[in-house]
Amino acid sequence: MPGQAEGLSKDEAAVYDRQIRLWGLEAQNKLRASSVLIVGVTALGAEFAKNIVLAGLKSLTLMDHQAVVQQDLDTNFLFQHAPETLGKNRAAAAAGKTTSLNPNVELNVVEKSLETQLNELNEVGQEAFVRQFSLVVLIDQDYDLVNRVDKLCRQANVRFMCGSVFGWCGYAFFDFDEHEFLMQVRSAQTCHVDVDDVSSNSKAQPMTTIEDEQFVKKAFPYPSFATAFHTEWSDKKLQRKAKRIIPSSYFAIKSMLRAQRERLLTDDEEANIKILKEIWEDEVRIGNQKPEEQSIQPEKFDHLFPPQLTPTAAVVGGMMGQEAIKTLSEGKDPLKNIFIYSALDTTGVMCDFPPPK
Amino acid sequence: MLENQRLRSLLKLLTWFLNALDNKTARVHVNRLCLACRIPLIESGSAGFYGQVSVILREKTECYECMEKPKQKTFPSCTIRNTPSEHIHCIVWSKHLFNQLFGEVDIDDDVSPDLEDDGAREDDPNASSNNNKNEQATENQENETETPAEVLKNGNGVQAMETDQNGASEEAKPANTRLWAEKVGYDPKKLFDKLFHTDINYLCKMDHLWKERKRPIAVEFEDVVAENEAPRSLSQVFDDLNHVWTRSECARVFAAAVESLRDRKIALGEHEILTWDKDDDDAMRFVAACANIRASLFSIQPKTSFDIKAMAGNIIPAIATTNAIVAGMMVTEALKIVDGDLEKVKNVFIARVPNMRGKILSDEAPQKPNPKFNPSDMTIKGLNDKVLKGALNMIAPDVMDLRTSNVIISSEEGETTDLETKKLAELSLGEGTMLECDDFVQKLTLKVILHSSPDLHGEDFEILRDSEKKKEEEETRKRKLSESEPGLSPPKKSKAEETNGEITVQKLKSHFFQSYSNLTFFLPQLRTRVQKSRMHRAASVLSTGDIKTQPALLGLTGPASNFFLCNVYGKDIGHSAPACHNFQFIRSYRTPFGASL
Incomplete structure (x- = not known):
């Protein structure tokens, strides 16, 4: 059976040669059958869009209702760096360069907010809307909308991701509830490690070669956005663990999310920093930790406001792209479920919240 | 070529270098340049899902040449020539054969049976893979178990030599492989029968090699071609990168590739040669077909031409996501240098799974300078x-x-x-x-x-x-x-x-490493042209454009050629994220179609 019969043309095979070598032809075929919705064409949105368009999808929908402002022009590489770009719709302004990255991907532009879109539909219509996509991704969106769409996607059994970059720090959240991945089967032979050597940190390699690795399809429960970000740290079992598993940058992110949810932020950055400091102290306490022990302190909170730092967007967008590719291609080794990157203290941490029991 | 003085003064303007290079030679070159000029260097690399960033500061951290690098894998020549046990051995043999027939003849890369092989060595791939080819060859010469002369005294051996005028006896010297091939006009059938029948039969007669190994099975061209009942057209076979070609298909691909390569070789001048390249279809098909045929004789599982290309071409897959993460991490370190926080710089690696504390990007303070040079002979x-x-x-x-x-x-x-x-x-x-x-x-x-x-x-x-x-x-x-x-x-x-x-x-x-005052550097060709394919990571880095000083980004392909150097001027960083509107640069992502942003 020749290669074409499996769907990938010879030209596409040449285009995607390197990545097929990494994740295989089957995964590539799953990618090219996928449709993705990105809501929010920000610096982070651009990074993520670039990554998955280069990976090769069936279609990508860019959705945004906002107009390009100077700050977008300075941080978003998908926009033509020219005065006439200012004022254009962000999704429409990004279309040209996004298509040029990979013309194999069908690109749709929706110049509308997701909230408006959903409010025009009844419950059945809303589910049908998200079901058009294999993956729904909300970027730099409001807390309430993120929460609402995550719930909707869980009902409709659609993969969901969201992420934000707050100045120098950013996070990504993955909800691939009950979607399949390939998991390695560890047979008795592959765990051939001498017990005596474990303590001496030996680098004993499994005796089997790659051809002998076996994988099975397996799905996992993923917690919802609300559950993941409201872990009960007062739980006795978690009290001791908390210090080890919560990175300092988590509290900065959590404080920003809470300030968003409670609608406490205004245009006054000074006031915002003050509010953020109060919330932060509360959040650190909820996490059973001491404010003075945190590596990110309130005097750095001015780093949490716009514009988005592009290296942070690159790292967060890269990690989001990686996990998107894994879930769409039903690939290996998914990472659960909140990724946090902070350029303030150079930490890139994958948190599994709430911690598995 | 740039005047040394001018280059030095140019480099003095720079605050740091970002390396997004793909080969060791170029990395060494830039590493030395930066050390000599006391410019902080941010070195990077990406392979599949793995990526890393390291910061090189003269006198403060180890430099690129201090760091341990994996050695390139080599195989003992007798494994390649006489007793392949893995598919990669057959691929290496086929690449050597390509050079013997069409390329630059290397005396060490002979493909004919090695008469001096005593067969005593272990065939453990882990043990043999680290052995230096030449050392192995020397060892074999010192072992006086069975010399070529003794092999010849064997009844079988003598017979082989007598009946086989054009065979292994004459072909023992690599230069003769080319001569013989030219004499028979690169006839694919004759080449095939010599490589996979005469030579293999000769190997079979070296009994000591097969005491604990399965003897290879010699085949002839006509028989192999006849193996297939429902042959596909050659173009169908060529396009099928994802299934293992049958042996009959391999033989036909071999014949077609030899003919094209022969014609190309003849079209070249008297002393010109072909160079093996994984992206050269004829050369790749030749190696894929040869390797699979040889593998089949030694009872080794054949592979798809797609897989063979990866192994023969030593392809390290680069993907956009990893590159983006690496680029972001590079700039994060660069920001520290710009801020004067030299104590805070970190080497960062992308891990496959998070560690106990959840770190997926694992960071460590750079090592101190550490030249690990092996003591050796002081003649x-x-x-x-x-x-x-x-x-x-x-x-x-x-x-x-x-x-x-x-x-x-x-x-x-x-x-x-x-x-x-x-x-x-x-x-x-x-x-x-x-x-x-x-x-x-x-x-x-x-x-x-x-x-x-x-x-x-x-x-x-x-x-x-x-x-x-x-x-x-x-x-x-x-x-x-x-x-x-x-x-x-x-x-x-x-x-x-x-x-x-x-x-x-x-x-x-x-x-x-310390007294650079005596070092003189020249850079052969200074160009402002951006190399698109090498620019993916570089462009991501530059898209941040937030630098109050002037960094340089240097990409080289091949030893000191085709590199570009550019200055980026931006505005002051301040405490919040910077803007980049003073920043003019061709952003070029690696797109499959050569389209650039």
């Missing part, structure tokens, strides 16, 4: 091979004793051969001797000062790093030397020689 040859070419990565050094202006090592072959076996002491090279080492290929000149040391014995050497103070002392000594010893006067006996009578104890002082 002139040792100095050339182990110190200059080995530890100091020079390619073709010319070395002159500065006191006498005597040339002790020449890159011209044969010019200094008679000196090679002499010890340094025999040429009165000792304490305080300054050697000027010039590498025309690298456009590099450095001075090496020899010191004796009571701590080292035998023929050990050590590349010293030292303080500014010591450097001053050296400069003084250098002046004294040149004052007290005009070029033509006979060399004064060194201190060590006077006290010990002979110098076997040496310390080589390299000016590489």
Whole structure:
């Protein structure tokens, strides 16, 4: 059976040669059958869009209702760096360069907010809307909308991701509830490690070669956005663990999310920093930790406001792209479920919240 | 070519370098350049889901050449020629065969049966893979179990030699493989039958090889082609990268590839040759077909041409997501340097799974400088091979004793051969001797000062790093030397020689890592052209454009060619995220279609 019969043309095979070598032809075929919705064409949105368009999808929908402002022009590489770009719709302004990255991907532009879109539909219509996509991704969106769409996607059994970059720090959240991945089967032979050597940190390699690795399809429960970000740290079992598993940058992110949810932020950055400091102290306490022990302190909170730092967007967008590719291609080794990157203290941490029991 | 002076002044404008290179030669080159000019270097790499960033600061951290790098895998030549046990052995053999027939003939890369193989070595791939090919060859010569002559005394062996006039006996020398192929006009059928029938039969007769191995099975072209009942057209076979070709298909691909390559070779000039390239369809098909046919004879599972391409071409897959993460991490480190937070710089790696604390990007403080150069023979040859070419990565050094202006090592072959076996002491090279080492290929000149040391014995050497103070002392000594010893006067006996009578104890002082004042760098071609395919990571980095100073981004493809250097001017960073509207640069992502942003 020749290669074409499996769907990938010879030209596409040449285009995607390197990545097929990494994740295989089957995964590539799953990618090219996928449709993705990105809501929010920000610096982070651009990074993520670039990554998955280069990976090769069936279609990508860019959705945004906002107009390009100077700050977008300075941080978003998908926009033509020219005065006439200012004022254009962000999704429409990004279309040209996004298509040029990979013309194999069908690109749709929706110049509308997701909230408006959903409010025009009844419950059945809303589910049908998200079901058009294999993956729904909300970027730099409001807390309430993120929460609402995550719930909707869980009902409709659609993969969901969201992420934000707050100045120098950013996070990504993955909800691939009950979607399949390939998991390695560890047979008795592959765990051939001498017990005596474990303590001496030996680098004993499994005796089997790659051809002998076996994988099975397996799905996992993923917690919802609300559950993941409201872990009960007062739980006795978690009290001791908390210090080890919560990175300092988590509290900065959590404080920003809470300030968003409670609608406490205004245009006054000074006031915002003050509010953020109060919330932060509360959040650190909820996490059973001491404010003075945190590596990110309130005097750095001015780093949490716009514009988005592009290296942070690159790292967060890269990690989001990686996990998107894994879930769409039903690939290996998914990472659960909140990724946090902070350029303030150079930490890139994958948190599994709430911690598995 | 840029004037040395101009380049130096240009480099002085830069605050840091970001490396997004794909080969060791170029990395070494930039590493040295940055060390010499005291410019912080941010080195990066990406392979599949893995990626890493390391910061190189002169005198503060280890440099690129201090870091341990995995050695390239080599295989003992007898495994390649006589007893392949893995598919990669057949691929290596096929690539050697390509060179024997169409490319540059390398005497070490023979493909015909190795008569001197005693078959005694272990076939453990882990043990053999690290062995140096030449060492292995030497070992075999020393083992006197069964010499070629003895093989010939065997009844079978004699018969083989007698009946086989054009066969292995004549083909033992690699140069003859090409001659023979030319004589038969690169006839694919004749080539096939020699490689996979005559030679294999010859191997089978070396009984000692097959005591504990399965004997290979020789085949002939006509029989193999006839194996297929429902043959596909060749173009169908070529396009099928994802299924293993049948052996009959391999034989037909082999024949077609040999004919195309022969025609191309003939079209070239008298002394011109073809170069193997994984992206050259004919060359790739030749290797894929040959490797699978050979594998089938040795009962090794064949592979798809897609897989063979990855193995033969040593392809390291690069993907956009990893590159984006690496680029982001590079700029994060660069920001620290711009802010003057040199103590905070980290080396960062992308891990496959989070560690106990959840870190998926694992960071560590850079190691201190650490030259790990292997002690070796201190003859002139040792100095050339182990110190200059080995530890100091020079390619073709010319070395002159500065006191006498005597040339002790020449890159011209044969010019200094008679000196090679002499010890340094025999040429009165000792304490305080300054050697000027010039590498025309690298456009590099450095001075090496020899010191004796009571701590080292035998023929050990050590590349010293030292303080500014010591450097001053050296400069003084250098002046004294040149004052007290005009070029033509006979060399004064060194201190060590006077006290010990002979110098076997040496310390080589390299000016590489500390005293760069003597280093001279040239960069052959300075271009402002951006190399698109190499620019993916680079562009991501530059898209941040938030730099108050002027960083340079340097990408080289191949040794010191096709690189670009550009300055980026931005506005002050301030405490919040910066903007980049002063920043003009061609952003170019690796797109499959050559489309650039």
